[in-house]
Amino acid sequence: MAKIKRVGVLGCGLMGSGIAQVSAQAGFDTVVVEVGQKFLDKGLAGIDKSLGKFVEKGKLSAEDKKASLSRLHGSVSLNDLANCDIVIEAITENPQAKKETYTAIDSIVKKEAIFASNTSSLTITELSMATARPKQFVGLHFFNPVPLMKLVEVVRTILTSDETFTTAFEFAKSLGKDPVSCRDNSGFIVNRLLVPYLLDAIRAYEEGVGSIEDIDKAMQLGCGYPMGPFTLLDFVGLDTTYFITDVMFNEYREKRFASPALLRKMVLAGRFGRKSGGGFYDYAGEKPMAFDKKV
Secondary structure: OOOOOOEEEEEEEHHHHHHHHHHHHHOOOOEEEEOHHHHHHHHHHHHHHHHHHHOOOOOOOOHHHHHHOOOOOEEEOHHOOOOOOEEEEEEOOHHHHHHHHHHHHHHHOOOOOOOEEEEOOHHHHHHOHHHHHHHEEEEEEEEEOOOOEEEEEEOOOOOOOHHHHHHHHHHHHHHOEEEEEEEOOOOOHHHOOOOOOOHHHHHHHHOOOOOOOHHHHHHHHOOOOOOOOOHHHHHHOHHHHHHHHHHHHHOOOHHHHHHHEEEEEHOOOOOOEEOEEEOOOEOOOOOEEEOOOOO
């Protein structure tokens, strides 16, 4: 089985910075690449802040924070990925952009290295075909926030070699995660089950089953969920959810994956959730206020 010593991460946004952080914390020499210096600086500052919070809470020593940051290297050049043993892509959820990036790094990164995508919905097989190494290609789907969430979905295609899958699975474990094995189906395990639930909650609201707040409270108290479906939708991002539903519906052609009209209208209206200041809840005040108005 291949030994991973140097980790590359493509993208230093919300997910990429989290992956780079846990990699450096786990003792791996880690290089994270962004398209521009301002994006890289923002991501690295976020990592420093995140590690600082762990120190404040007593979950990490100041020395360990310093050591983690010493193993982390930022770059705006793909050439700095050349000697990585695994490269994890966490750029925008755009299939063409991902494939173009994989094609670009395929001739740069050493031939024995593993490529992995953090995509939450796109087909790993399709992405792997943009490279000359589909046998060394897997999905590594981390969850937000990466430093706190334990799960990683390790996705194998019909072409992924046993050695590649085993190496990627053990690598996820070495990051302190609890990996699960998935087939290359759109949505993998979590989104395959979660997305229809979220969409059904929107349909229930559209049909007058209950208010936004009452549906959230019912699922929290009745099912023991940490947050209700509308709170979760706002956290994930309504635009992100809408994109995922489009991908999944195109693959499965089943109504349960089809976007409700209200979700589409919310996205068109620029109500993306927490990141835009408002989704199914408004976040301008001291506490979230339900946006109980059909658009």
